[in-house]
Amino acid sequence: MKVSKQFLLDFAYIANLYGWAADNVEDAKAQTRSNPGEMVPYWTRLAAAHRAGYQQNRENNYMRLGQWTQAQETN
Numbered sequence: 020m021k022v023s024k025q026f027l028l029d030f031a032y033i034a035n036l037y038g039w040a041a042d043n044v045e046d047a048k049a050q051t052r053s054n055p056g057e058m059v060p061y062w063t064r065l066a067a068a069h070r071a072g073y074q075q076n077r078e079n080n081y082m083r084l085g086q087w088t089q090a091q092e093t094n
Contacts, residue, residue: 034047
């Protein structure tokens, strides 16, 4: 599977942000390889959202990515 340099940076950003162990990284890579049409855009959106301030925490009732993205579009 061929991916962009930006995707690799986004994927590494997420892995580091969440503190994934090597087996978690390999699992995420396998999931991405098996479903690139869904997973590649997901990792990219997730990385962009975190860079823009997205967090899941008690204060926002552990808001899901889709909810956060939708809220940003209406603001």
